[in-house]
Amino acid sequence: MDAKQFIAKIAPYAVEDMRKTNVSAALTIAQGMLESSNGNSGLTQKANNLFGIKGSGDAGSITMPTTEYVNGKPIKVDAKFAKYSSWGASIAAHSKLFVNGLSWNKNHYKPVIGQRGAAAARAVAACGYATDPKYAEKLISLMNQYNLYQYDEGATTKPEKEEDTLKLSEYQWGVVEENIKALLNQKVISDKSWLDKAKNRTLTVSELSWLTFIVTMRK
Secondary structure (H helix, E strand, C coil), rough: CCHHHHHHHHHHHHHHHHHHHHHCCCHHHHHHHHCCCCCCCCHHHHCCCCCCCCCCCCCCEEEEEEEEEEEEEEEEEEEECCCCHHHHHHHHHHHHHHHCCCCECCCCCHCCCCCCHHHHHHHHCCCCCCCCCCCCHHHHHHHHHCHHHHHHHHHCCCCHHHHEECCCCCHHHHHHHHHHHHHHHHCCCCCEEEHHHHCCCCEEEEHHHHHHCCCCCCC
């Protein structure tokens, strides 16, 4: 899997997650690219762990070799990493860490929440997420190279306006509902509120545009 293929696969999950947690989609994607070698790392292949999160996941754990930095120097060690049932579960755990913090400090990653792009990269590095002294620099380089900032912009929820609500016939609403059901079944999206909005006839023009963007990114 190359970088562009990886981005196309992870972006819809990252954007949807940002809409729920306010964790930068650009950060999620860049960290995933760096930590998983664009989805090609042994940890990702064997455990769906995109971010090098240690401990246990919804599918248990796995022991893998990794590189740690001690006094700025890299060393090889074996560590216990979380194992996940899917990429979606891995991304959810990644954002949960930022939102809920650590057991001894619930606000440890609070500076990351609400930050965008490069600012989010600097914040996560400053919070000590990784031992690599050039971690923020590497994340920002990926954001610049692949214009990952666009995913933060796409995830930003705009205030709904009454006149923005879709004006469709009952037949057209039915088509929209069936397509959203298909996206949920294919796990392209996981938030069932999309279907509720279609059923309640409250889906907006901007939201439909966003769904179209997600589908386009998966192709």
